[in-house]
Amino acid sequence: MILTMVLFILLLVAWGLPVTTKSKQSVHMLQLNSYRNERYAKWMGSNRDKVFHLLEISYLLPVILAIISDSINITFISATVVFVLTFVVFWKTKPTQKKKLVITPRVQRLFSTTYIIYGLMAAAAIILSTMASLAVTIIFLSLVAVLPFYVVRLANTINGPIEAKISEGFVKDAKRLLDTSPDLKVIGITGSYGKTSVKHFVHAVLSDKFNVLMTPESYNTKLGVTRTINEQLKPYHDILIAEMGAKQEGDIQEICELVNQKYGILTAIGEQHLETFKTLDTIKKTKHEIVETLPEKDGVAILNKDDENIMSHQAKNPCRRVYYGVNEEDVDLRATNIAFSPKGTSFTVRLVNGEEEQFRTRLLGKHNVYNILAALAIGLEMGMSLKQMIQPVKKIEPVKHRLEYDHR
Incomplete structure (x- = not known):
């Protein structure tokens, strides 16, 4: 009897290992889907192989042993071994997502x-072990071990009202901080690709003359931008650069309504996140939300x-447009004579107006020329000259995971 109790306790511990690991994966995916159950549900529908891992057939x-075997201890041992082996496989499987799980207070509550x-x-399993058959207990534990993605979704639903209140308070705090900084110039940056590099390049160029704050790498949602403002915006900052990501229509508009940007950079539009946008036209409309929300009188769209x-x-x-490019001649800023070397x-x-300057950067790729042009366009809007921006461009550091010259 004592041995059986010990084995049952070990079984519950072993059961908790893959459950914990899979729950972490589930929370990670929920975070990547901006904690929105509807997005999360769509992701689950498109990734059944991750929601229900093939190994869980074990x-x-x-x-089966619980049904056909007369030995309770053998059944407990087999179940323990299966759960431990599943945990080892889950634990050793490398995540495919580029962005890691960020342990925020919201994630901790989740x-x-x-x-x-x-x-x-687990308590229900203990009760079942005393009131029902062993087979029912094992079936129950095995079933719920497969369901962390659904349990996390349930937990997110339960936490929903609390999180809404907390988020509302954070957004009000951010708006209050922005209202007390009337001279702060806000630059919004979006695009299907290139927006992170442009953010860093704009920061590098403008920091030569101004005190600049930019949102961190993964903080391109409304709550991410809100957190940046609340935690990092200081009275001495002249400029705020907000990267704006989107996975569905209205996402960029939400961020724009928070920061009230005067300058909006649109880097490029492609077929990213078609699973949520459905059509390229919807992506175009969503990305242009950064233009539609600019002040009509003095807002500037950089395209x-x-x-x-x-x-x-x-x-x-009808706000003013500033165009940059390489191929098109009818633009405000054009890059020519592009040459690559070691x-x-x-x-x-x-x-x-005919003014021109020669620029050099240790960055590689034509795409980086476009990104630098966007940064130069903003610099000109801020009163800097092309000549003043030559050295800042030369000093631009490569953005992690982007193409760069290896000078080792």
């Missing part, structure tokens, strides 16, 4: 609710004129 082994739910399930998807959608906002890239930037 959970049938202890279930884990707490998830583990409370699973704690209740890549070489990008066909940007130019094929006309925003209704030391990086050199090119000439010519303005619409």
